[in-house]
Amino acid sequence: MIEEKLKELKEYIKDIYKTMGALEIIYWDMQTKMPRKAIEQRSEIIEHLSGEIFKMTTSDKMGELLKFFDENVEGLNEIDKAIIKNARKEYDETKKIPEDRYRKFVVAQALSESAWEEAKEKKDFEIFKPHLKKIIDFQKEFIDYLGYKDNKYDTLLNKYEEGLTVKKLDKVFGELKEGIINILNKIDASGKVVDKSFLLGEFNKESQEKLSKFILNKMGYDFEAGRLDESMHPFTTSFGNRDVRITTNYNVPDFTSALFSCIHEGGHGIYDQDIPDEFQKTGLDTSLSMSIHESQSRFYENIIGRSKEFWEYFLPFAKYEFKQFKDISLNEFYEAINCVKPSLIRTESDELTYSLHIIIRYEIEKALINGSLDVDNVKEEWNRKYKEYLGVEPSNDSEGILQDIHWSDGSFGYFPSYALGNLYGAQMLEVMKKDYKDMYSDITNGNLSGIHNWLNENIHKYASLYSPSEIILKVSGEELNSKYFIDYLEKKYFEIYK
Numbered sequence: 001m002i003e004e005k006l007k008e009l010k011e012y013i014k015d016i017y018k019t020m021g022a023l024e025i026i027y028w029d030m031q032t033k034m035p036r037k038a039i040e041q042r043s044e045i046i047e048h049l050s051g052e053i054f055k056m057t058t059s060d061k062m063g064e065l066l067k068f069f070d071e072n073v074e075g076l077n078e079i080d081k082a083i084i085k086n087a088r089k090e091y092d093e094t095k096k097i098p099e100d101r102y103r104k105f106v107v108a109q110a111l112s113e114s115a116w117e118e119a120k121e122k123k124d125f126e127i128f129k130p131h132l133k134k135i136i137d138f139q140k141e142f143i144d145y146l147g148y149k150d151n152k153y154d155t156l157l158n159k160y161e162e163g164l165t166v167k168k169l170d171k172v173f174g175e176l177k178e179g180i181i182n183i184l185n186k187i188d189a190s191g192k193v194v195d196k197s198f199l200l201g202e203f204n205k206e207s208q209e210k211l212s213k214f215i216l217n218k219m220g221y222d223f224e225a226g227r228l229d230e231s232m233h234p235f236t237t238s239f240g241n242r243d244v245r246i247t248t249n250y251n252v253p254d255f256t257s258a259l260f261s262c263i264h265e266g267g268h269g270i271y272d273q274d275i276p277d278e279f280q281k282t283g284l285d286t287s288l289s290m291s292i293h294e295s296q297s298r299f300y301e302n303i304i305g306r307s308k309e310f311w312e313y314f315l316p317f318a319k320y321e322f323k324q325f326k327d328i329s330l331n332e333f334y335e336a337i338n339c340v341k342p343s344l345i346r347t348e349s350d351e352l353t354y355s356l357h358i359i360i361r362y363e364i365e366k367a368l369i370n371g372s373l374d375v376d377n378v379k380e381e382w383n384r385k386y387k388e389y390l391g392v393e394p395s396n397d398s399e400g401i402l403q404d405i406h407w408s409d410g411s412f413g414y415f416p417s418y419a420l421g422n423l424y425g426a427q428m429l430e431v432m433k434k435d436y437k438d439m440y441s442d443i444t445n446g447n448l449s450g451i452h453n454w455l456n457e458n459i460h461k462y463a464s465l466y467s468p469s470e471i472i473l474k475v476s477g478e479e480l481n482s483k484y485f486i487d488y489l490e491k492k493y494f495e496i497y498k
């Protein structure tokens with residue numbers, strides 16, 4: 001009986017995730033290939049499929065199956081228990097939201113994304129503003145359905161990391177901000193100026209693509225189970241472990257922009273390609289939290305991709321593609337890609353000031369959701385915070401408030417996971433260095449498979465079986481500790497800036 005019911009439940013869940021897979025392909029197409037005029041017709045398809053998923057997730061059949069397992073979980077293995085727990089959570093949460101409101105939100109989301117693209121292109125926040133208002137109203141409405149304890153924003157944080165609260169984040173981000181500002185002040189006092197002018201110029205797209213693909217291959221990203229395309233905002237999407245796609249945005253005048261975004265998305269991609277078959281279409285086939293996912297992409301992008309050892313191997317290949325690097329030494333190159341300069345664009349910022357971009361977004365989101373900040377004033381608040389924290393002011397909306405896609409699709413509560421990813425990654429590095437003594441000499445030889453294996457063994461293969469706090473405890477023997485990341489930054493930047 002239990003066997004049969006379990007099979008029935010898993011088949012049913014699989015059907016839901018198959019439909020979701022179809023929807024994901026449609027979203028991927030929307031961001032990479034779709035002609036702009038198609039948006040209204042496309043949103044009808046999205047609405048229909050989302051509605052189907054909604055119905056299945058909250059159906060009577062699902063309710064009955066889950067009820068059966070409320071009383072019959074004894075003897076099930078760890079994975080089956082996790083699958084049921086996840087389906088139960090989806091069922092309970094989705095049930096609280098009225099279907100027609102959800103469908104309306106999905107349509108608003110698609111239109112808003114498209115308006116954001118247009119607004120960004122035209123550098124005009126006014127085009128996007130009414131959509132942003134709508135999206136935020138939906139967030140507030142959904143929080144009312146779902147409920148909250150201390151802070152409304154907690155409900156949104158929990159979408160990306162279970163158990164995360166404003167209280168916890170205020171503490172972690174407070175420590176992080178203090179640590180970063182302390183390093184920034186010392187860099188300022190050092191008076192050292194790093195030249196990174198040679199990273200700007202003309203870098204043709206074909207060569208950028210060639211170099212990026214070469215590095216992705218070395219990292220272990222499997223092009224037979226993935227592909228690299230172009231989109232306005234780089235992203236990774238998975239339709240199963242044998243079809244994990246990444247995108248980038250080539251910027252001809254800037255060498256680093258597409259390159260580091262490829263390494264970043266490659267880190268996400270490898271993770272999803274590594275998820276074992278047994279987790280596919282179960283609801284557990286990605287990491288349980290976005291910050292653990294981000295820890296992998298940022299690990300590759302910064303800890304590996306901005307290390308001297310990495311470029312000891314890859315610089316000759318970059319020199320082969322781009323003549324302007326001919327006389328640049330490894331040390332000059334290494335310092336240039338790690339040059340600290342407070343700037344406007346999050347995705348192009350240095351590793352040190354990056355987290356300040358996140359803290360700004362976190363503070364603004366919190367205020368928008370709790371009602372202490374209005375969409376009408378959000379642009380001014382954005383510009384004010386950039387001036388205060390980073391000392392820079394956007395000259396247009398595109399390099400200011402319109403730079404990120406996240407608010408257009410309603411991903412409020414997502415940004416903090418980027419900064420947390422940095423913290424998780426640095427903590428993992430400490431353990432990896434102990435476990436894997438030849439790590440840095442292997443990187444120097446262009447051999448990145450040891451890193452991939454370690455991450456697979458310790459993180460990827462568990463998919464979302466464990467929560468972020470469980471996985472970091474399992475890996476490092478302690479809870480998340482911002483000390484490791486701050487130590488890592490100090491060591492790196494005090495060496496560069498003496």
Ligand code: CO
Nearest residue numbers: 264268294297
């Ligand atoms: Co990412």
